[in-house]
Amino acid sequence: MGVLTFSSKKSVVPAPDRQSSREVGVEWRAALWMLRHPGITASTTAIAAGTIELGPTTMAGIAGGTAVGVCAWYRGHPNSYDRLIAPRLRSFGRRWSAYAGRHWADVCMAVDLAPTKRRTGVTQIPRVLRVLSYSPSIDTVMVRMAPGQSVKVWEDKAEIIADALGAIRVAVERIRPQVVGLVIERSEPFTEILDAPVMPADSSTVDLSAVYLGEDEYGADWSESLIGQHWLIAGATGAGKASLIWAPLRSIAPLIRDGLVRVWMVDPKRMELARGRDVAYQYASEPDEIVRLIDDFVEDCRATQRRHAADSKAKFAMSRQTPFNLLVLDEIAALLSFGKNNREIRKALEEIGTQGRATGHSILGEVQEPSKDVLPIRDLFTVRVCLRVTSAAHPDMVLGDGARLRGAAADEIPNDPSTAGIGFKIRTSRVPVRVRAAYVDDAEIAQLVRYVTTGFGFRVIQNDKFDDLDNDDDGPTGSIRVVG
Numbered sequence: 001m002g003v004l005t006f007s008s009k010k011s012v013v014p015a016p017d018r019q020s021s022r023e024v025g026v027e028w029r030a031a032l033w034m035l036r037h038p039g040i041t042a043s044t045t046a047i048a049a050g051t052i053e054l055g056p057t058t059m060a061g062i063a064g065g066t067a068v069g070v071c072a073w074y075r076g077h078p079n080s081y082d083r084l085i086a087p088r089l090r091s092f093g094r095r096w097s098a099y100a101g102r103h104w105a106d107v108c109m110a111v112d113l114a115p116t117k118r119r120t121g122v123t124q125i126p127r128v129l130r131v132l133s134y135s136p137s138i139d140t141v142m143v144r145m146a147p148g149q150s151v152k153v154w155e156d157k158a159e160i161i162a163d164a165l166g167a168i169r170v171a172v173e174r175i176r177p178q179v180v181g182l183v184i185e186r187s188e189p190f191t192e193i194l195d196a197p198v199m200p201a202d203s204s205t206v207d208l209s210a211v212y213l214g215e216d217e218y219g220a221d222w223s224e225s226l227i228g229q230h231w232l233i234a235g236a237t238g239a240g241k242a243s244l245i246w247a248p249l250r251s252i253a254p255l256i257r258d259g260l261v262r263v264w265m266v267d268p269k270r271m272e273l274a275r276g277r278d279v280a281y282q283y284a285s286e287p288d289e290i291v292r293l294i295d296d297f298v299e300d301c302r303a304t305q306r307r308h309a310a311d312s313k314a315k316f317a318m319s320r321q322t323p324f325n326l327l328v329l330d331e332i333a334a335l336l337s338f339g340k341n342n343r344e345i346r347k348a349l350e351e352i353g354t355q356g357r358a359t360g361h362s363i364l365g366e367v368q369e370p371s372k373d374v375l376p377i378r379d380l381f382t383v384r385v386c387l388r389v390t391s392a393a394h395p396d397m398v399l400g401d402g403a404r405l406r407g408a409a410a411d412e413i414p415n416d417p418s419t420a421g422i423g424f425k426i427r428t429s430r431v432p433v434r435v436r437a438a439y440v441d442d443a444e445i446a447q448l449v450r451y452v453t454t455g456f457g458f459r460v461i462q463n464d465k466f467d468d469l470d471n472d473d474d475g476p477t478g479s480i481r482v483v484g
């Protein structure tokens, strides 16, 4: 049996907790950097190898050809370029211009987020792991925090980080242990109020699959389809939700006037919709009236289903006999808190949500607080917009998980009238896009009401009937129109 012996000599190997005061050598750090940036390492190696193998002239030709190809794509197919190429190039450019090297180190030191190692005296700069620039105005930067830092420390410094980066505002989000996400809003694309949509003259010029609502951050028209879609608009009080009721109604005004679209209005707050209730086919504001209206809407949807079955029709086709029906709900949360009727209303909305696509029945619902009551039916809404909200949890509740981290920091929009109508919607591939709704004021709502109620309906009418409308660029044009 062996016997354990102990030597009294001092070991030359330092105890595991005793660390060297020297830093890792520069060549090892360079190797680590290359491993962490495989894309740059591989392309630099490929360019160097190509230049040696093929010669500088051939390599310059390949580089020139690639540049011409990218330019041709940029000019020839803006949609796919903006979706596939622009975010990648932008992310790469921002990564190495704004969030790297001396500049990034200076920012971290200026905001006191770069602690110094006591042992070596070396400053620890929080490492940028990834930069994503989905949109021209917002960057998302993933940062590995320095040892000992917490997300709270970064949150508390959000304002000075924004100042140091020259950004408008910064939102901070925890990604995983030790990694924090900074959503950096670099510029505000919307500095002006957008005019209310001009009401088209004629039903034939209105496209329900592209209803104009405002503009997106790229300066393009922001339109959404109503056909087969249900819209959810979330925003705190004063965020500008009303614009997203009146702007689409103005955009489709001739269809309402001509009986091709019926608007059913539910106004539990008795505020917003009352101003334009005369454009409604049905309007309700008292709890029992609201329940009846929603029942009627569901019944109308079922009746259309039965007619479709009888006629062996699978798809909805809009006509005066089978109009498109839009249920406008101001404040869904108020409806879902109607005591004993809560369950019935929820069931009715679920039925419309799932069946309405085929019958031409859609919902436009607004909500101030995307609370737990609203969440279960959130997925029924295929178009979702998040205007200014009051909690960092709300953008994800409305737009889907991870939306805030991808840039939809709607809780960071200041509570200021100059930002009303600004919010986010989700584009394809879960990327948020900043949008602004066109603003419709009281006079323009009154004008919509006059346009619809004094309009043609199913009559032969002369154009001078509209002379009293105070906006020359709306109103119908031809001399005599026969409708119905």
Ligand SMILES: Nc1ncnc2c1ncn2[C@@H]1O[C@H](COP(=O)(O)OP(=O)(O)OP(=O)(O)O)[C@@H](O)[C@H]1O
Pocket: 193, 194, 235, 236, 237, 238, 239, 240, 241, 242, 243, 272, 368, 417, 419, 420, 421, 422, 436, 437, 438, 439, 440
């Ligand atoms: N699209 C917009 N562009 C610019 N300003 C707007 C826009 N929409 C609204 N506003 C301004 O913001 C104010 C509040 O808007 P609005 O009444 O639509 O808010 P809201 O979200 O409906 O609030 P609430 O839930 O309290 O009814 C308006 O009186 C107007 O001054």
